[in-house]
Amino acid sequence: xxxxxxxxxxxxxxxxxxxxxxxxVFAVGLLGxxxxxxxxxxxxxxxxxxxxxAAQLMKLDSDGGFRATIVAVQRLSTLPGPGIYYLADxxxxxxxxxxxxxxxxxxxxxxxxxxxxxxxxPFDEVGAAQRQGTDVVRTxxxxxxxxxxxxxxxxxxxxxxxxxxxxxxxxVGGILLFSLIAGVVTSVRVLRRIxxxxxxxxxxxxxxxxxxxxxxxxxxxxxxLATNLNAMLDRIETxxxxxxxxxxxxxxxxxxxxxxxxxxxxxxxxxxxxxxxxREALETTIEESDKLIKTFNALLMIARAEAGTPSGALTDIDxxxxxxxxxxxxxxxxxxxxxTLDTDxxxxxxxxxxxxxxxxxxxxxIENALKYHEPVEGKAGLIKVSLKSAGGRVLITVADxxxxxxxxxxxxxxxxxxxxxxxxxxxGSGLGLSLVAAVARLHRGELRLExxxxxxxxxxxxxxxxxxxxxx
Amino acid sequence: MKxxxxxxDREAATYLIQALDEAGHVTHHASDGETxxxxxxxxxxxxxxxxxxxxxxxxxxxxxxxxxxxxxxxxLILSALGEVDDRVTGLRAGGDDYLVKPYAFxxxxxxxxxxxxxxxxxxxxxxxxxxxxxxDRLSRKVERDGEAILxxxxxxxxxxxxMKNAGKxxxxxMLLENVWDYHFDPQTNVIDVHxxxxxxxxDKGHANPLLHTIRGAGYMIRD
Numbered sequence: 001x002x003x004x005x006x007x008x009x010x011x012x013x014x015x016x017x018x019x020x021x022x023x024x025v026f027a028v029g030l031l032g033x034x035x036x037x038x039x040x041x042x043x044x045x046x047x048x049x050x051x052x053x054a055a056q057l058m059k060l061d062s063d064g065g066f067r068a069t070i071v072a073v074q075r076l077s078t079l080p081g082p083g084i085y086y087l088a089d090x091x092x093x094x095x096x097x098x099x100x101x102x103x104x105x106x107x108x109x110x111x112x113x114x115x116x117x118x119x120x121x122p123f124d125e126v127g128a129a130q131r132q133g134t135d136v137v138r139t140x141x142x143x144x145x146x147x148x149x150x151x152x153x154x155x156x157x158x159x160x161x162x163x164x165x166x167x168x169x170x171x172v173g174g175i176l177l178f179s180l181i182a183g184v185v186t187s188v189r190v191l192r193r194i195x196x197x198x199x200x201x202x203x204x205x206x207x208x209x210x211x212x213x214x215x216x217x218x219x220x221x222x223x224x225l226a227t228n229l230n231a232m233l234d235r236i237e238t239x240x241x242x243x244x245x246x247x248x249x250x251x252x253x254x255x256x257x258x259x260x261x262x263x264x265x266x267x268x269x270x271x272x273x274x275x276x277x278x279r280e281a282l283e284t285t286i287e288e289s290d291k292l293i294k295t296f297n298a299l300l301m302i303a304r305a306e307a308g309t310p311s312g313a314l315t316d317i318d319x320x321x322x323x324x325x326x327x328x329x330x331x332x333x334x335x336x337x338x339x340t341l342d343t344d345x346x347x348x349x350x351x352x353x354x355x356x357x358x359x360x361x362x363x364x365x366i367e368n369a370l371k372y373h374e375p376v377e378g379k380a381g382l383i384k385v386s387l388k389s390a391g392g393r394v395l396i397t398v399a400d401x402x403x404x405x406x407x408x409x410x411x412x413x414x415x416x417x418x419x420x421x422x423x424x425x426x427x428g429s430g431l432g433l434s435l436v437a438a439v440a441r442l443h444r445g446e447l448r449l450e451x452x453x454x455x456x457x458x459x460x461x462x463x464x465x466x467x468x469x470x471x472x
Numbered sequence: 473m474k475x476x477x478x479x480x481d482r483e484a485a486t487y488l489i490q491a492l493d494e495a496g497h498v499t500h501h502a503s504d505g506e507t508x509x510x511x512x513x514x515x516x517x518x519x520x521x522x523x524x525x526x527x528x529x530x531x532x533x534x535x536x537x538x539x540x541x542x543x544x545x546x547x548l549i550l551s552a553l554g555e556v557d558d559r560v561t562g563l564r565a566g567g568d569d570y571l572v573k574p575y576a577f578x579x580x581x582x583x584x585x586x587x588x589x590x591x592x593x594x595x596x597x598x599x600x601x602x603x604x605x606x607x608d609r610l611s612r613k614v615e616r617d618g619e620a621i622l623x624x625x626x627x628x629x630x631x632x633x634x635m636k637n638a639g640k641x642x643x644x645x646m647l648l649e650n651v652w653d654y655h656f657d658p659q660t661n662v663i664d665v666h667x668x669x670x671x672x673x674x675d676k677g678h679a680n681p682l683l684h685t686i687r688g689a690g691y692m693i694r695d
Contacts, residue, residue: 286576293574294657328626329652332665360656 016183023179024172031168039161046136046152053083054138054150066144070095073148084135084151092147102137107147110139193222197229209237242306254295261288298431305357305438314443316465319349319358323387323396326362334370339381341366349389351465353443358396361439364432365398365458373402392464394445399457405449436460473497473518473588478508478534479550480526488521491577497584505529512538517545518588521580524551524562532565539566546587548580559655578689582641600635603682603695605674607635616674626651627670634683634693643690667691 053076061069073087077098086097092107094100106113114136137151196214203211212233213226267273268281327343334341362385369383384399436458437447445462475492479485480503489499500517502508505526512520512534520538524531535547549567551558559570569583600607605616612628614621623631629651634642644663648654667683675681684692 289574290576297657325652329662329666332669333662336665356655359654363656 013183013187016179016186020176020179020183023175027172027175031164031171035161035164035168038164042160046154050136050138050150050152054140054148057148057150058140058142061142061144061146061148066142066146069142069144069146069148073097082153084137084149084153086137086149088147088149090145090147095146097149099135102149106137106139106149110141112136112138113151197226204233209233209240239306254292257288257292257295261285261292264288295431298435301357301360302431302435302438305435305442314352314354316350317353317355317358319351319353319394319396320345320347320387322355322359323362323385326359326366327385330363330366330370334366334383337370337373337381339370339373339383342382342384344384344386344388346387346389349387349394351394351443351462353462354439357439357442361436361460362396362398364436365460368432368458369398369400369402369456373400389464394462394464396460396462397457399452399455401452401455404451404455433458473584474516475499475519475521475584476502476508476512476515476517477521478502478505478512478526478531479521479523480504481523488577488580492581495581503527505531505534509534509537512545513541513543519584520545520547521584522547522549522567524549524553532562532567535566546584548584548587550575578641579643579645582643582646582690585640586637586642586646597636600632600638602635602638602693603680605635605682605693607631614674616678621673623670623673627666627673630666630670631674631693634691637693639692639694641686641689641692646690 057069057072060072070087073085074096076083077085077096084099086099086102086107087095088097088107089095092104101117103113103115106115114134116134134154135151136154137149140148140150142148200211200213212230215223215226215230217223264281264285268278268285273281323345324343327341327345331341366383366385373381373383382401384397386395386397386399388395388397433447433449440447440460440462443462445460448459448461450457450459473496475497477485477488477492477499479488479501482503485501485503489501492499500511500515502511506528508522508526509529522531522534526534531549531551535549538545538547546568547566548569548571549562550571550573551562552573562570568587571580571583598609600609605614607614607628609632614623614628614631630647633647633650645657647663647667648656667685671681671683675683680695682693682695684694686692
């Protein structure tokens with residue numbers, strides 16, 4: 001399931017590797033510094049010890065004479081440890097000492113020397129390899145004329161270095177191993193969850209739009225991502241569903257007027273028609289095609305509104321003016337039809353929206369109220385248009401006291417092309433309320449149809465200016 | 473009127489040229505953007521009718537180039553793109569009016585006749601007069617034969633638009649666009665009701681009506 005190359009591509013592993021590298025560089029630097037300081041210190045201690053011993057022996061020689069010196073050096077030579085002692089007569093012949101193979105120049109001149117040696121192993125380590133090492137020595141000519149060499153075998157110091165290096169390497173190795181394991185484990189977990197999302201999206205791409213990314217309930221970033229993806233999928237599914245409905249309905253509802261159009265054109269061409277009938281048929285043809293164009297326009301408008309218009313189409317607008325203007329546009333018409341159009345508009349309501357679409361939506365609601373109003377004896381027809389802003393919501397309401405919509409049909413009328421059977425004879429594309437609903441959704445709001453007892457109250461419920469940011 | 477039509481659809485162009493000819497206008501035709509631009513910049517026309525999507529050069533770029541050359545011939549843009557955004561882009565490019573396909577010929581004719589008049593400086597006039605009816609744009613007063621007529625603000629704007637284009641047909645869509653600033657088609661006779669109210673105010677009690685309904689087209693104010 002997880003290839004190594006795939007693992008390497010994950011951010012976690014790359015970050016782990018980077019941190020590992022940085023850590024190792026710092027660790028090496030720090031340990032190197034400590035090591036260097038320690039070895040400098042050790043060397044100084046050694047030099048100090050050599051100097052001290054040499055000074056003591058020189059003092060002994062000048063105070064107590066060469067015999068005391070020989071006794072002292074002989075005793076020192078027998079002590080175990082890294083000490084090097086060597087005493088020679090003025091001609092360079094050895095008197096006592098625990099080394100025999102000093103380079104001749106060390107003995108020849110007073111001074112401080114450091115040289116490598118290779119000598120047989122001690123007697124108690126029979127069969128061991130030749131001992132390799134470095135000696136640091138100081139040569140002095142004593143007041144009695146004897147030549148004294150005092151020094152240290154630094155093989156021990158080298159041993160210390162080796163131990164430090166060993167621990168250091170183990171430490172770094174451990175850190176590397178630990179962080180590698182941690183990185184891989186995290187990455188595998190991350191990859192597994194990403195794989196779930198990938199496989200879900202593969203299924204969706206293969207056509208199963210009902211698939212959803214599982215949400216674990218851990219409330220982490222992956223859950224947030226999954227929730228967002230699922231919301232996106234819901235939206236896509238709705239859009240796809242809508243598109244399918246449109247194509248079905250276009251096929252059904254547009255073919256009818258197209259057929260009528262064709263019939264009219266054919267009848268105009270018929271031989272035995274008089275000029276008047278022919279003209280009338282052609283006029284009807286134009287009327288029918290105008291209706292078709294309107295239906296297409298409405299469909300396009302809905303499609304655009306539902307797709308979310310391009311940014312810039314939503315601007316800061318004075319909704320009070322929009323509602324006021326449209327109500328004023330329709331007031332006289334309502335009056336002519338024997339209805340009263342009342343307004344109750346809050347002043348200065350501004351939202352982030354599309355003026356044309358909101359205007360069209362309101363026009364559709366008012367035209368619906370006008371269209372479906374049935375005059376009732378002794379009851380004055382009333383359409384009330386209101387705009388209210390309260391509690392972060394903006395409500396555009398068009399209420400009438402007409403026959404209303406049966407409870408069961410209220411959800412259905414918002415769908416495209418749905419016109420209740422009763423009203424099939426009325427003119428109209430059946431898209432009016434669908435457009436209102438689409439415009440409401442574009443503005444992150446909704447269209448509600450409520451019972452006005454009697455009549456219908458259509459409410460376009462929109463978020464107030466702050467919340468209404470553009471969708472794109 | 474001398475008109476240049478830049479339109480690549482031959483059938484639509486033939487129909488338009490014939491219809492414009494019947495209306496008494498001389499029309500030249502270019503079927504692609506480059507030719508259209510060459511003709512528009514080398515000859516003097518009263519109005520240009522420019523399709524937005526053309527082969528070789530698009531309509532908006534022609535208009536932009538003409539405007540950059542200080543050529544202010546009125547332009548009517550024809551387009552299948554009818555959204556508010558498209559309209560705004562078209563007008564911003566320098567177009568004077570925007571008509572969405574498909575359109576009624578009467579609508580197109582009314583619009584180009586109104587456009588052509590724009591090149592004369594009547595736009596800036598402060599008073600209009602048609603057969604004894606006077607409108608003062610500054611004091612916002614209207615009177616007929618010396619008798620004051622009280623109009624609602626919207627009625628004033630309606631009359632103002634009609635009088636600015638006196639003697640020309642204005643369609644219902646043009647009224648909705650210019651007086652209410654909306655670009656949709658109302659499904660009902662909503663404009664007619666406003667017009668009949670306006671007519672009642674300015675023509676009532678007068679022997680010769682000034683506000684005329686032009687059947688199948690729109691309205692006209694004239695003597």
